Amino acid sequence: MRVLFGCDYFHPIVGGGEEWNKQVAFRLNKKGHDVTVLTYKVPGYRVDSILNGVKIRRMGPCIITGTRPYLRRALVQGLGVFHYVLKNHDEIDVIQTQAFPLIPSYFALRILRYFGWKIPLTVVWHDVYGFQNNFRFKGFLKGFIRYITELSLLRLSRYASLVITVSESTKRKLIHSGIPSEKIRVVYGGVDLNDFEGIESDDPKNNLLYVGRIVPEKRVEDLLEAFKLLLAEESELNLVIVGSGNWMDNLKAHAKYLGIDDRVNFTGFVSNSEKIKLIKESMFLVLPSLMEGLGLVLLEAMACGKPVIAINRGGPREVIEHGVNGFLVEPCSSDSLFEFMLRLVRDAQLREKMGGEGKRLVKKKFTWGIVADRVEEALVETLS
Numbered sequence: 001m002r003v004l005f006g007c008d009y010f011h012p013i014v015g016g017g018e019e020w021n022k023q024v025a026f027r028l029n030k031k032g033h034d035v036t037v038l039t040y041k042v043p044g045y046r047v048d049s050i051l052n053g054v055k056i057r058r059m060g061p062c063i064i065t066g067t068r069p070y071l072r073r074a075l076v077q078g079l080g081v082f083h084y085v086l087k088n089h090d091e092i093d094v095i096q097t098q099a100f101p102l103i104p105s106y107f108a109l110r111i112l113r114y115f116g117w118k119i120p121l122t123v124v125w126h127d128v129y130g131f132q133n134n135f136r137f138k139g140f141l142k143g144f145i146r147y148i149t150e151l152s153l154l155r156l157s158r159y160a161s162l163v164i165t166v167s168e169s170t171k172r173k174l175i176h177s178g179i180p181s182e183k184i185r186v187v188y189g190g191v192d193l194n195d196f197e198g199i200e201s202d203d204p205k206n207n208l209l210y211v212g213r214i215v216p217e218k219r220v221e222d223l224l225e226a227f228k229l230l231l232a233e234e235s236e237l238n239l240v241i242v243g244s245g246n247w248m249d250n251l252k253a254h255a256k257y258l259g260i261d262d263r264v265n266f267t268g269f270v271s272n273s274e275k276i277k278l279i280k281e282s283m284f285l286v287l288p289s290l291m292e293g294l295g296l297v298l299l300e301a302m303a304c305g306k307p308v309i310a311i312n313r314g315g316p317r318e319v320i321e322h323g324v325n326g327f328l329v330e331p332c333s334s335d336s337l338f339e340f341m342l343r344l345v346r347d348a349q350l351r352e353k354m355g356g357e358g359k360r361l362v363k364k365k366f367t368w369g370i371v372a373d374r375v376e377e378a379l380v381e382t383l384s
């Protein structure tokens with residue numbers, strides 16, 4: 001099977017959605033399929049390459065730094081995907097696309113269908129922001145553009161052969177947006193357990209951990225406020241915040257305002273191995289985010305045998321069983337976070353028990369091998 005991936009972002013851009021695309025592409029190739037990824041040029045990755053057997057085609061005449069130049073990236077992806085699909089249609093059995101590349105893929109396939117070529121189109125959705133969250137977290141202008149784009153993508157997704165999403169929570173949003181339920185397949189994210197075995201770490205420290213993008217919708221300020229309350233009870237703790245994003249200066253200023261900046265370590269971006277090392281050296285992981293299609297970092301923490309705390313909303317509810325492998329707390333509530341953080345800090349046996357339950361769950365249900373098998377089944381289904 002010859003599969004073309006049209007990705008909004010791809011390696012070396014990192015994030016839960018990007019990791020999902022990368023791991024699925026690598027494992028489909030390992031299973032004998034011919035996989036090509038279309039993405040744009042970034043610093044240090046300017047030319048076409050082959051990575052783990054996957055052909056990566058980098059489009060456009062210019063290098064795009066980061067994810068912020070939206071118009072330039074949209075033009076490069078729109079024209080690049082449209083041209084590639086039309087030119088190489090006889091080398092493609094199925095297209096799997098995500099976010100903006102869906103638009104040029106759809107119109108290219110409409111033209112090909114007119115001339116008798118029928119190529120199935122599969123769309124991947126990690127989450128749906130909707131009207132309120134687009135304006136709340138992205139600002140008026142960017143929120144308006146993003147909302148109109150999201151509406152267009154949702155409408156075009158109705159015409160796809162198949163829609164893949166990473167949680168039942170996001171599936172419900174897609175159905176509410178008008179996509180027929182029979183077209184939707186839920187394929188969770190996963191972890192590669194081998195990545196966690198060979199990484200040595202120091203003895204666990206008195207560290208609490210957050211890993212993720214540093215953006216408003218992650219609500220890291222709630223964690224900072226809960227951590228201040230926690231320090232009043234347990235003064236020897238440290239908070240490690242891993243990740244980068246446009247909200248970093250705001251969070252550093254908030255930590256200083258709260259008087260806890262000497263106990264909070266903002267690491268910025270770290271490598272995958274360093275991230276795993278930091279997870280292993282922590283007591284538990286906290287993810288206060290309001291917007292999570294699934295929450296891949298929750299699975300990574302569980303794979304390290306660590307309990308997790310997340311918001312009782314969206315994808316985390318499908319990963320965390322409250323009181324068994326972690327805790328689900330009320331959104332935007334530093335008091336609720338504080339309550340369960342304090343409970344885990346003071347109960348080492350509970351941490352160990354919950355960590356063991358989480359690790360068993362990941363091994364049983366959330367590995368990249370399982371994910372690739374299910375994506376392969378879905379793609380074969382579209383071809384039949």
